[in-house]
Amino acid sequence: MKTITSVLVMALFMCVTEAGAAETSVQVSGEVLDGTFIGETGSGSVTFDDALLTGAGEESLTPENGLTLNFIIFGQTFFESDDIDYTVEPSLDFRDGVIVALDFIVNEVNGDTLTDIDLEGVFGFDMLNVTQSIDGGGEISIFGAVNVDETGVVPLPGALALFAAAIAGLGGSTRRRKRQTPP
Numbered sequence: 299m300k301t302i303t304s305v306l307v308m309a310l311f312m313c314v315t316e317a318g319a320a321e322t323s324v325q326v327s328g329e330v331l332d333g334t335f336i337g338e339t340g341s342g343s344v345t346f347d348d349a350l351l352t353g354a355g356e357e358s359l360t361p362e363n364g365l366t367l368n369f370i371i372f373g374q375t376f377f378e379s380d381d382i383d384y385t386v387e388p389s390l391d392f393r394d395g396v397i398v399a400l401d402f403i404v405n406e407v408n409g410d411t412l413t414d415i416d417l418e419g420v421f422g423f424d425m426l427n428v429t430q431s432i433d434g435g436g437e438i439s440i441f442g443a444v445n446v447d448e449t450g451v452v453p454l455p456g457a458l459a460l461f462a463a464a465i466a467g468l469g470g471s472t473r474r475r476k477r478q479t480p481p
Contacts, residue, residue, distance in 0.1 A: 322348045324390075325439035326369060326400065328425050335420070335446050340371025344390055344400065344440075353395035360389045367402060369425070371444065372417040380404045380413045382422075397430040397440050405447065422447040 327341040345366045346359045359365045367378040367388055381388045381402055388402040404413055405422030415422070428442035 320348050322346055322438070324397065325437070326367075326425075326428075326441075327439065328369075328371070328428075328442045328444040330423075330446050331443045333446055333448055335372075335417075335448070338371065338444070338446075340369055340425075340444055342367065342369035342375075346390060351392060351395060355394065357392045358389045359392075360387060361385045365390055367400075369402065371423065372415065372420060374414075374416055376404050376413075378402075380408055382408050384408070397428060397438070400425050400428050400440060400442060402426075419448050420446055421449040 323343050323345045325341070326344055327339065329340075330336055330338040347364050350359060350363055351357055361378050362385055365378065365388065369376045378384060378388050382405050383403070388400065390397060391399040391401065401424075403422065403424040404415070406413055406415055423444050423446045425442050425444050428440040430438060430440050432438050
C-alpha cells in the first residue's frame with residue numbers, strides 16, 4: 299500500500315509540473331537608429347517556455363531550451379536558425395524575471411551557410427539590449443535598437459599597384475636577360 303501511495307503522489311506531482319509549463323509569446327520590435335538605414339523598423343515575436351525560469355538572478359533561454367524567434371526587417375523574415383551561432387544563440391536574457399536582452403545576430407554568412415539578406419548594402423544586423431513593457435492586458439513586448447552592419451565599396455588596396463609594378467619589373471628583367479643571352 300505504501301508503494302502504491304508513493305507512485306500515486308509521484309504521478310500527481312508530474313502532472314502538476316507539466317500543467318505549470320506555459321508557453322509565452324513576446325512581441326519584438328526594433329528600429330535602426332543610425333547609418334544609411336536610419337528609421338527602418340522591424341518586428342516579430344519570441345516564444346519560450348517560462349516554466350524554465352526561476353525569476354531570480356541572471357537567466358538565459360536559447361533554441362536548445364525551445365526558444366523560437368521570427369523577426370521581419372528589410373521586407374524579410376529571419377528565424378532563430380539564421381543567427382550566426384545557432385543553436386546556442388539567439389538567447390533571450392532575463393534579470394530577476396525581466397527581459398533585458400535579445401542576443402540575435404544575423405550576417406550574410408551564418409556558420410558555413412549563407413543567410414540571404416536581400417537589401418543591398420546590408421551585411422548583417424543585431425538586436426541586443428532591449429526594454430520590456432507590459433500593457434494593461436498583461437501582454438509583454440520588447441523594444442530595442444537594431445544595429446546594421448553596412449557594406450560599402452571596398453577600396454582597391456595600394457598593395458595591388460605595388461604588386462603590378464613588381465610583376466612588370468620581373469617581366470622586363472626576364473626580357474632583358476633573354477636578349478643578352480647569346481644564341
